[in-house]
Amino acid sequence: xxxxxxxxxxxxxxxSKKQTETVAIETLPAPEKVIIPLSMxxxxxxxxxxxxxxxxxxxxxxxxxxxxVSVPAHSSVSGKVLSIGNFPHPLGQNITAVEIxxxxxxxxxxxxxxxxxxxxxxxxxxxxxxxxxxxxxxGGASFPTHVKLSPPSDKKIDTLIINGAECEPxxxxxxxxxxxxxxxxxxxxxxxxxTLGANDGIIxxxxxxxxxxxxxxxxxxxxxxxxxxxxxxxxxxxxGGEKQLISAATKREVPSGGLPMDVGCVVQNVGTALAVYEAxxxxxxxxxxxxxxxxxxxxxxxxxxxxxxxxxRNVLExxxxxxxxxxxxxxxxxxMGLAQPELDAPVIKSTSGLLxxxxxxxxxxxxxxxxxxxxxxxxxxxxVPSLLARYVEKDLYEDALDWNAxxxxxxxxCAYVCPSKINLVHFIKLGKYHINAIKKxxxxxx
Amino acid sequence: xAEETAPSMLHVSTSPHIRHNETVPSIMLFVIIALVxxxxxxxxxxxxRSIILTxxxxxxCVATEWVIVRFLLxxxxxxxxxxxxxxxxxxxxxxxxxxxxWMAALGGVVAIxxxxxxxxxxxxxxINPALAGRAFLLASYPAAMTTxxxxxxxxxxxxxxxxxxxxxxxxxxxxxxxxxxxxxxxLDFQAAIPNLLTGNVGGCIGETxxxxxxxxxxxxxxxxxxxxxxxxxYIGVVFLLFWIFNGVTSDILSSDALIIATFQIFSGGxxxxxLFMATDMVTSPITTKGRIIFGIGCGVLTxxxxxxxxxPEGVSYSILLMNLVVPLIDRYSRPRLYGKxxx
Numbered sequence: 156x157x158x159x160x161x162x163x164x165x166x167x168x169x170x171s172k173k174q175t176e177t178v179a180i181e182t183l184p185a186p187e188k189v190i191i192p193l194s195m196x197x198x199x200x201x202x203x204x205x206x207x208x209x210x211x212x213x214x215x216x217x218x219x220x221x222x223x224v225s226v227p228a229h230s231s232v233s234g235k236v237l238s239i240g241n242f243p244h245p246l247g248q249n250i251t252a253v254e255i256x257x258x259x260x261x262x263x264x265x266x267x268x269x270x271x272x273x274x275x276x277x278x279x280x281x282x283x284x285x286x287x288x289x290x291x292x293x294g295g296a297s298f299p300t301h302v303k304l305s306p307p308s309d310k311k312i313d314t315l316i317i318n319g320a321e322c323e324p325x326x327x328x329x330x331x332x333x334x335x336x337x338x339x340x341x342x343x344x345x346x347x348x349x350t351l352g353a354n355d356g357i358i359x360x361x362x363x364x365x366x367x368x369x370x371x372x373x374x375x376x377x378x379x380x381x382x383x384x385x386x387x388x389x390x391x392x393x394x395g396g397e398k399q400l401i402s403a404a405t406k407r408e409v410p411s412g413g414l415p416m417d418v419g420c421v422v423q424n425v426g427t428a429l430a431v432y433e434a435x436x437x438x439x440x441x442x443x444x445x446x447x448x449x450x451x452x453x454x455x456x457x458x459x460x461x462x463x464x465x466x467x468r469n470v471l472e473x474x475x476x477x478x479x480x481x482x483x484x485x486x487x488x489x490x491m492g493l494a495q496p497e498l499d500a501p502v503i504k505s506t507s508g509l510l511x512x513x514x515x516x517x518x519x520x521x522x523x524x525x526x527x528x529x530x531x532x533x534x535x536x537x538x539v540p541s542l543l544a545r546y547v548e549k550d551l552y553e554d555a556l557d558w559n560a561x562x563x564x565x566x567x568x569c570a571y572v573c574p575s576k577i578n579l580v581h582f583i584k585l586g587k588y589h590i591n592a593i594k595k596x597x598x599x600x601x
Numbered sequence: 602x603a604e605e606t607a608p609s610m611l612h613v614s615t616s617p618h619i620r621h622n623e624t625v626p627s628i629m630l631f632v633i634i635a636l637v638x639x640x641x642x643x644x645x646x647x648x649x650r651s652i653i654l655t656x657x658x659x660x661x662c663v664a665t666e667w668v669i670v671r672f673l674l675x676x677x678x679x680x681x682x683x684x685x686x687x688x689x690x691x692x693x694x695x696x697x698x699x700x701x702x703w704m705a706a707l708g709g710v711v712a713i714x715x716x717x718x719x720x721x722x723x724x725x726x727x728i729n730p731a732l733a734g735r736a737f738l739l740a741s742y743p744a745a746m747t748t749x750x751x752x753x754x755x756x757x758x759x760x761x762x763x764x765x766x767x768x769x770x771x772x773x774x775x776x777x778x779x780x781x782x783x784x785x786x787x788l789d790f791q792a793a794i795p796n797l798l799t800g801n802v803g804g805c806i807g808e809t810x811x812x813x814x815x816x817x818x819x820x821x822x823x824x825x826x827x828x829x830x831x832x833x834x835y836i837g838v839v840f841l842l843f844w845i846f847n848g849v850t851s852d853i854l855s856s857d858a859l860i861i862a863t864f865q866i867f868s869g870g871x872x873x874x875x876l877f878m879a880t881d882m883v884t885s886p887i888t889t890k891g892r893i894i895f896g897i898g899c900g901v902l903t904x905x906x907x908x909x910x911x912x913p914e915g916v917s918y919s920i921l922l923m924n925l926v927v928p929l930i931d932r933y934s935r936p937r938l939y940g941k942x943x944x
Contacts, residue, residue, distance in 0.1 A: 232772055
């Protein structure tokens with residue numbers, strides 16, 4: 156068997172996955188109303204394709220792709236378009252979205268799988284199908300998947316890595332997908348590997364999911380999956396970060412400012428592989444996803460299959476969340492997730508989890524930096540976060556840039572270990588914002 | 602849809618939303634706990650005097666910080682981070698048992714007042730406050746600071762056959778004198794090593810027992826509060842340099858050379874300094890690379906002072922001097938960026 160692999164740096168937060176890791180995926184009943192934003196991905200927003208009052212079916216395109224780095228948005232219910240207007244978006248600002256009233260008929264448009272077996276299809280046909288199905292990276296970054304599958308001709312991709320690390324504490328959505336949709340997501344991996352023309356297909360899973368490792372290992376014995384191999388990784392945060400995953404699985408280092416394709420790798424999340432399978436083999440576009448709902452104020456923690464556009468409020472109500480005790484709601488995991496004040500914002504394609512917290516902010520009392528260096532040891536990309544925070548605090552943005560502030564991926568490892576409880580990520584984010592603003596101003600002058 | 606518009610009570614903040622439970626006070630507390638074995642050893646060898654000296658030092662360190670923070674800076678008290686108590690203990694550990702108590706009190710005031718608070722308190726001081734206090738006392742009252750009494754067990758330099766001329770000298774002073782007056786071969790320095798390990802020799806109250814210090818350091822290594830990089834390079838460099846430049850024999854494979862090197866690392870303040878003073882987080886470099894440079898620098902300086910300097914001991918000045926170049930070390934020991942593209 157393979158030895159366990161990992162990367163340099165990182166932290167070991169408590170896994171906190173017990174509440175939901177053994178809870179099977181449950182389908183959340185479709186809500187009365189969904190709100191589907193036109194931007195649920197990185198890149199150009201989708202272009203609206205329906206009108207107010209129009210009847211729509213499940214899987215019908217509500218908005219067309221807005222460019223190459225863009226995907227269409229599909230309806231997740233059947234019913235009537237109530238309005239097209241500004242609605243709260245889980246990433247912050249209000250944004251144009253389509254509000255649909257559910258008629259509870261669940262009428263779906265005729266699904267159209269690929270017209271031939273995927274093994275015989277050309278890469279272009281598969282990429283087209285993935286694009287038209289609205290698939291984006293479901294791990295959190297929501298980068299359109301078809302773009303990752305279309306590298307420039309000078310970048311030869313030899314390795315596909317399926318990210319099953321799920322290194323964020325509390326989250327178990329990917330874990331459950333691996334257990335319950337094993338053949339499906341592995342088939343998705345095969346499709347992705349074939350599309351890329353990669354000769355190595357790696358399924359990478361952390362060793363805190365022994366049941367998932369055992370099941371995938373067993374399933375991979377089947378000759379139809381012989382093109383894939385399983386890699387066991389040590390449980391460490393942020394093992395699921397693209398660069399850390401590539402380091403662990405291939406020993407390659409993505410250049411600073413570069414992309415995985417620069418070292419011949421493409422990383423796709425487990426959920427994305429499943430979505431690819433469903434798009435290509437059953438013709439189902441991406442209109443629902445698995446969301447982990449957990450936290451100390453959740454009465455019934457669950458892994459829910461949620462229609463995209465379902466207001467967060469509905470999901471929380473279903474799981475019996477005690478909002479009077481909830482001080483904070485986090486979208487995603489506790490390390491990188493966004494605190495969300497707006498319960499009417501919808502679940503979107505990148506919503507991997509809803510986590511409640513009874514604390515306003517952990518470690519409210521902060522101290523001066525004592526230069527312990529734990530942040531530098533924890534940083535997976537070898538920055539010195541305490542120094543960056545000091546530079547930003549003193550408005551020394553050029554120094555922060557010189558010390559590679561822009562390479563920070565905001566994984567939060569530094570702030571997690573900081574004994575002085577300094578909000579290092581906050582300072583670095585602020586610094587990046589100012590540096591980018593300065594750069595922009597400079598390029599305008601030229 | 603009739604939505605109840607209860608005011609949102611949800612808070613917003615930057616990620617991460619969970620934190621490790623280690624805090625500045627918890628680190629300070631563990632260092633204090635790690636010093637308890639040495640404290641017990643000091644009471645064993647120097648009696649009640651070391652309790653009184655330690656209490657006076659802590660009291661004046663804590664009081665100085667409290668007065669400065671509350672009355673000069675008019676800010677909430679910072680005593681709850683325990684760093685003032687730690688400074689008090691470390692200062693006392695660097696004082697001879699018979700030092701007049703008012704000197705210990707003065708040392709505490711200088712350590713906190715000038716060594717720490719003048720620069721903005723914990724985290725902003727660039728020299729180790731306890732060592733600042735010690736250096737002040739050593740420069741101001743050199744006689745009192747270098748007069749050592751024998752242990753309660755009657756040992757002063759740990760040697761089996763004390764010679765009149767060096768009978769009141771600590772092990773390091775005895776060694777230096779023996780080289781100067783050519784009595785090295787007549788003395789059995791090997792016999793002193795067990796006494797150096799247990800602490801049955803004259804010296805500052807907290808520095809004599811190497812075993813007690815190592816037990817304490819093991820706690821900190823286990824809790825990952827201190828690493829090995831500074832301590833190991835510091836002690837290693839001192840050992841290596843005294844092994845090669847032992848001043849007695851050019852044959853480094855001879856037992857004399859090894860005895861001298863071993864004697865040097867276990868005597869004086871080296872163990873206390875390398876384990877607990879040089880590893881002070883605030884005044885040491887941030888990265889492992891920087892810490893190795895720092896440790897080597899401390900080792901070389903300690904060797905130079907012990908070998909060529911006027912004092913038999915050089916640990917505290919070595920660490921203080923290296924403290925001063927920490928910002929420079931930090932600047933030039935930048936870790937290699939992940940994915941750095943070589944130009």
